[in-house]
Amino acid sequence: MSAKKTKEEMVLQAKTKHGENAFDYSEYEYVDSKTASTIICNTCGHHFRMTMNAHTRGSGCPDCAQRIIAEKNNVQELFFSYFY
Ligand SMILES: [Zn+2]
Numbered sequence: 854m855s856a857k858k859t860k861e862e863m864v865l866q867a868k869t870k871h872g873e874n875a876f877d878y879s880e881y882e883y884v885d886s887k888t889a890s891t892i893i894c895n896t897c898g899h900h901f902r903m904t905m906n907a908h909t910r911g912s913g914c915p916d917c918a919q920r921i922i923a924e925k926n927n928v929q930e931l932f933f934s935y936f937y
Contacts (some may be wrong), residue, residue, distance in 0.1 A: 863905045870909055880935065 860883035867876065877893035877906050884890070886906040894914035901915055 859883070863909065866909045867905065870911060871913060875913070 860878070860881065863883055863886065864878045864881070867878070873926060876889055880891040880893055880900065882890045882910050883905065887906075887907075889904045890901040892899055892903055892908065892914075897914060897916050899914055899916040903912060908924055
């Protein structure tokens, strides 16, 4: 018996971490948790390659991550321009 996980198990684990509809795994080809494959972001539609290892630990769409950082910076700029 193999201890290797199936794509379905990995997708379930990823959905537990990121939410049911956060990502589309229809393009994802599961080889093993250390082999990157295509994940589609349902928020911005970006296709990116990532290992399931990183993804199930919380790494998501790189585009959305950058946008969140950019939005945080904008908020800080607004904050500073208001008070100084
Ligand atoms: Zn995204």
